[in-house]
Amino acid sequence: MAALLASAPLLALVVRAFADEWRAPALVPQQLGLRGVQIAFSGSSAEAFGNSLLVAVATAMVALVLAWPAARVLGERRLRHPAPVFLLLAMPLLVPSYAVGTGLTEWFIRLGLDGTLPALVAGHLTFVLPYVVLVLLSGFGPRLTALEEVARVNGLSPFRRLLWVTLPAAAPTVGASALIGFLVSWSDYGTSLALGGGRPMLPVVLLPFVGADPQVAATLALLFLAPAVGVLAAATRAGRMPL
Amino acid sequence: MSGHELDCRDLSVSPGDSPVLRGLSLTVPAGSRTALVGPSGAGKTTLLRAISGLQDIDAGEVRLGGEPIHARAVHRRGIAVVFQEPRLLPHIDVQDNVALALRAAGVGRRERRRTAAAQLEEVGLGGLADRRVQGLSGGEQQRVALARALCANPRLLLLDEPLTALDPSRRAALRRVIVELQQQRRLTTVIVTHDRSEAAELGQRIALMLEGLIVQHGEPRTLFERPVSAAVARFFGVSNLIPSGAETLAIRPEHVRLEREGGRRGIVVEAVYAGDHVRVVVECGGQRLRAHVPPPDAPRVGEQIGVILPSEHVWPLPAATSRPEVTGSSAAPRVTL
Numbered sequence: 001m002a003a004l005l006a007s008a009p010l011l012a013l014v015v016r017a018f019a020d021e022w023r024a025p026a027l028v029p030q031q032l033g034l035r036g037v038q039i040a041f042s043g044s045s046a047e048a049f050g051n052s053l054l055v056a057v058a059t060a061m062v063a064l065v066l067a068w069p070a071a072r073v074l075g076e077r078r079l080r081h082p083a084p085v086f087l088l089l090a091m092p093l094l095v096p097s098y099a100v101g102t103g104l105t106e107w108f109i110r111l112g113l114d115g116t117l118p119a120l121v122a123g124h125l126t127f128v129l130p131y132v133v134l135v136l137l138s139g140f141g142p143r144l145t146a147l148e149e150v151a152r153v154n155g156l157s158p159f160r161r162l163l164w165v166t167l168p169a170a171a172p173t174v175g176a177s178a179l180i181g182f183l184v185s186w187s188d189y190g191t192s193l194a195l196g197g198g199r200p201m202l203p204v205v206l207l208p209f210v211g212a213d214p215q216v217a218a219t220l221a222l223l224f225l226a227p228a229v230g231v232l233a234a235a236t237r238a239g240r241m242p243l
Numbered sequence: 244m245s246g247h248e249l250d251c252r253d254l255s256v257s258p259g260d261s262p263v264l265r266g267l268s269l270t271v272p273a274g275s276r277t278a279l280v281g282p283s284g285a286g287k288t289t290l291l292r293a294i295s296g297l298q299d300i301d302a303g304e305v306r307l308g309g310e311p312i313h314a315r316a317v318h319r320r321g322i323a324v325v326f327q328e329p330r331l332l333p334h335i336d337v338q339d340n341v342a343l344a345l346r347a348a349g350v351g352r353r354e355r356r357r358t359a360a361a362q363l364e365e366v367g368l369g370g371l372a373d374r375r376v377q378g379l380s381g382g383e384q385q386r387v388a389l390a391r392a393l394c395a396n397p398r399l400l401l402l403d404e405p406l407t408a409l410d411p412s413r414r415a416a417l418r419r420v421i422v423e424l425q426q427q428r429r430l431t432t433v434i435v436t437h438d439r440s441e442a443a444e445l446g447q448r449i450a451l452m453l454e455g456l457i458v459q460h461g462e463p464r465t466l467f468e469r470p471v472s473a474a475v476a477r478f479f480g481v482s483n484l485i486p487s488g489a490e491t492l493a494i495r496p497e498h499v500r501l502e503r504e505g506g507r508r509g510i511v512v513e514a515v516y517a518g519d520h521v522r523v524v525v526e527c528g529g530q531r532l533r534a535h536v537p538p539p540d541a542p543r544v545g546e547q548i549g550v551i552l553p554s555e556h557v558w559p560l561p562a563a564t565s566r567p568e569v570t571g572s573s574a575a576p577r578v579t580l
Contacts, residue, residue, distance in 0.1 A: 146326070146328070146330050147330060147332060149297055149324075149326075149330075150324075150326070150330045150332070150343075150391075151318075151343070152296075152297065152317040152318050153295055153297070153317060153318070153320075153322060153323060153324045154318075154323075154343045154344040154347055154391070154395055155318045155319075155344050155347040155348060155395065156318055156343070156347045157318060157347075160347060164346075165332060168332075168334040168335075169332070169333065169334065171334075
C-alpha cells in the first residue's frame with residue numbers, strides 16, 4: 001500500500017509523458033501519443049543521456065577507489081581525531097555545486113580541460129566522494145577485520161585475502177556506496193552546467209522543458225529515472241543476497 | 244602428524260602503547276596440550292595473537308619446532324587459530340569455509356571437498372558440508388571453525404576461549420572433541436580459558452597468567468594444590484591462606500574437615516548451599532576458615548564445630564612471594580596452628 005502511494009507520482013509522470021492533449025479540468029488525457037518522445041529525442045537528449053551515464057559510472061568507480069583507503073582508516077577507528085577529516089570531507093557539500101563548478105572551470109580552462117569528460121568526473125568527485133566515503137566506512141570495522149584475521153591465519157596472501165575475503169564480505173557496502181555515488185553524480189545540475197562547456201548532460205537538458213513543455217519534461221524525467229531505478233533494483237537484489 | 248615444540252622467550256608486547264606482555268616466557272612441549280588461564284586483562288589473548296603473528300612483538304622471540312617464527316608473515320607460520328567467535332566467512336558454504344587453508348595452498352577442488360568432508364565428520368558435523376553457515380547453531384559454527392583450523396594441518400593449534408559462547412552441555416561435548424582430536428594428532432595446542440575447572444579438564448598442563456607474565460606452569464593438580472604464591476592460590480580457589488609465623492599455609496576448602504567432636508573448636512558463621520556442596524565459614528580463634536562439605540553433613544549457622552586441617556593437604560606457600568592475608572571480608576589476626 002505504502003509502495004503504491006509512493007509510486008503514485010511516478011505513475012502520473014508516465015501518464016503525463018504520453019498525453020499529447022490534456023486540458024484542464026479533465027482527469028484523464030484527451031489524447032495519448034508519442035509527441036513527447038519525438039521531441040525529447042530530437043534534440044541532444046540521447047547524447048546527454050550517454051554523457052551523464054558515462055560520467056556517473058566513471059565518477060562512482062573513481063570515488064570507490066579513492067574512498068577505499070579513507071573509509072578503511074575511518075571505519076576501523078584508526079584515527080585519534082577523526083573529526084577534522086569528517087569536516088574536510090563535508091566541506092564541498094556545504095557549498096552549492098554550481099559554485100564549486102565555476103571555481104573549477106577557471107582552472108580547467110587554464111589546463112585546457114574544460115568541457116571534457118575527465119573534467120566533469122573530477123568536478124563531480126568533489127561532492128560525490130564524501131557520500132561514498134561515509135557509506136563505505138560503515139562496511140569496515142571489527143567484523144571485517146575479524147574475517148581478515150581468519151584469512152591470514154589460514155595462509156591467504158594479502159592479494160588473495162582482498163579477493164576471497166575482504167571484497168566479498170564488504171560487497172553490500174561497496175554496492176551501496178557505488179549506488180549513492182552514481183545517483184549523486186547522475187542527478188547533479190550545477191557542476192554539470194558550469195563544467196560542461198556546452199556538452200549536454202541530462203539534468204541540464206531536462207530543466208528548460210520543466211516550465212515550457214510538461215510533456216517533454218515528463219518524458220525526459222522518465223529517461224532520467226531509468227538508470228537510477230535500474231541500479232537501485234540491481235543493488236536491492238545484491239543486498240538481498242545472503243552474506 | 245606429530246607436533247612441534249612452542250617456545251616463547253622474553254616476549255614483550257604493547258598493543259596501544261601500554262605494556263600487556265612483560266618479558267613472558269612459556270614452553271609447550273611438542274604434541275602436548277597446555278591450558279592458558281588467567282583473569283580478564285591478564286594478556287592471554289594478546290599472547291595468542293603474538294604467537295600467531297596477528298600482534299607485533301616489541302621484544303623477545305617465538306620458536307616453533309626450534310625455528311624462530313616471529314619475523315614471518317602470519318600466513319607463513321603454519322599456525323591455526325580458533326577464535327572466541329566462530330568467524331565463518333558468510334559468503335561461502337560450510338565445506339569451503341573448512342577448506343579455506345587448502346584453497347590457499349592450491350589444493351584442487353575435488354581434493355579440498357573430500358578432505359573438508361572427512362574433517363567435518365571428525366568434529367561430528369558429517370551432513371552439513373553443503374549448508375550455508377548462517378543456518379548453523381552457535382555450537383555447530385564453532386565446530387566448523389575447529390574443523391577449519393584442523394584442516395589447515397597446522398604445526399601449532401591456538402584456541403582462544405573457544406567454548407565461552409556455548410551453553411554448558413554443548414561446552415562439555417566440544418571439550419571432548421577438542422581433547423580427542425588433539426590426542427589423535429598429537430598436535431601442540433594452547434587453549435585459553437578463564438575457567439579453572441575447564442583448564443584442568445582441557446590441559447595436560449596449565450599455565451597461569453597474571454599481569455602479563457606466566458606465574459606458574461605445571462600439571463593441573465600442582466596448580467590446584469601446590470600454588471607458588473597467594474595470587475596463584477586465590478585464582479585456583481585455595482580460599483584458606485593462613486598466616487603462621489613467617490609463612491603462609493594454604494589449604495583447599497574441600498580438604499578442610501568439620502567434626503562434631505574434637506578438632507579446633509569454632510562457630511559456624513555462614514553456610515551456603517551451592518548444589519553439590521555446602522560452603523561453610525567457621526570463625527575459629529579469630530580466623531575465618533572455609534570448608535566445602537557434602538550437603539547431608541552440613542552444620543547450621545551458629546553451631547559449634549571442630550575444624551580439622553589434614554596435614555597432608557596443608558601446603559606452605561614459598562615465603563618470598565606470599566603475602567599474609569586471607570581472602571574474604573574479615574581481617575586476619577595472626578594465629579599459630
